Amino acid sequence: MARSVAGPEIERLIQLLARLPGLGPRSARRAALHLIKKREQLLQPLGEAMQVACERVMVCDNCGNIDTANPCTLCCDTSRDNSILVVVEDVSDLWALERAGALNARYHVLGGVLSPLDGVRPEHLNLDKLVMRAADTSVTEVILALSATVDGQTTAHYVTELLSHCDVNVTKLAHGVPVGGELDYLDEGTLSAAIKQRTRF
Known part of the structure; x- marks a missing residue:
């Protein structure tokens, strides 16, 4: 069994990224590391954008878009x-x-x-x-x-x-x-x- 080399917060980020289409565990680790290294330019804006999307994005009652x-x-x-x-x-x-x-x-x-x-x-x-x-x-x-x-x-x-x-x-x-x-x-x-x-x- 592979040992964890990062804290639970980073492991959770990797696990969530691995659930995205086209990303496996290895790609998710690389993406997580890149986000953490570029915290100010990528991680923080991405987190804010995702929060806004979570709050504001909805399904159109008319067409389903x-x-x-x-x-x-x-x-x-x-x-x-x-x-x-x-x-x-x-x-x-x-x-x-x-x-x-x-x-x-x-x-x-x-x-x-x-x-x-x-x-x-x-x-x-x-x-x-x-x-x-x-x-x-x-x-x-x-x-x-x-x-x-x-x-x-x-x-x-x-x-x-x-x-x-x-x-x-x-x-x-x-x-x-x-x-x-x-x-x-x-x-x-x-x-x-x-x-x-x-x-x-």
């Missing part, structure tokens, strides 16, 4: 095209599409995808609000911008069935999104091409 305002900045943007609703799995996918700048539409965050193995059922996703928004007469197209995984495509089929009574065209992302690919890991050019070449679902 996260922001410091509710409704969020995107929902309050009057320049957006109200006729197009883009359905994404998570906020990270919304941000990826916004970085690509391929369209200026409204978004809807499901909060995950259907996954029987993980126990994620329809009632766990933000589906009721989606149906309500899609039924709005101003919406003419719903783009399913879901990952090209088995669970993502299962969810896409389920959503298509849910929206079958709504007077909207349901489309999906086309070329550029590889099978098994997740939106957050794709480059902006690939995402932009996928949006422009979308097809009917």
Whole structure:
């Protein structure tokens, strides 16, 4: 068993950093050491920023995005095209599409995808609000911008069935999104091409 070489406060910092995506124990130790060495420039401002985020960041009741305002900045943007609703799995996918700048539409965050193995059922996703928004007469197209995984495509089929009574065209992302690919890991050019070449679902 490895012995601890630091006090409990530093060990706790390392353990918390190790829980972040992409950081294992070794990377977390390096990050913690870097933060401590740059206490004034990094650690203190980071701690303050995290405290502010903890106090002020909330989930938008309308679309599911996260922001410091509710409704969020995107929902309050009057320049957006109200006729197009883009359905994404998570906020990270919304941000990826916004970085690509391929369209200026409204978004809807499901909060995950259907996954029987993980126990994620329809009632766990933000589906009721989606149906309500899609039924709005101003919406003419719903783009399913879901990952090209088995669970993502299962969810896409389920959503298509849910929206079958709504007077909207349901489309999906086309070329550029590889099978098994997740939106957050794709480059902006690939995402932009996928949006422009979308097809009917």
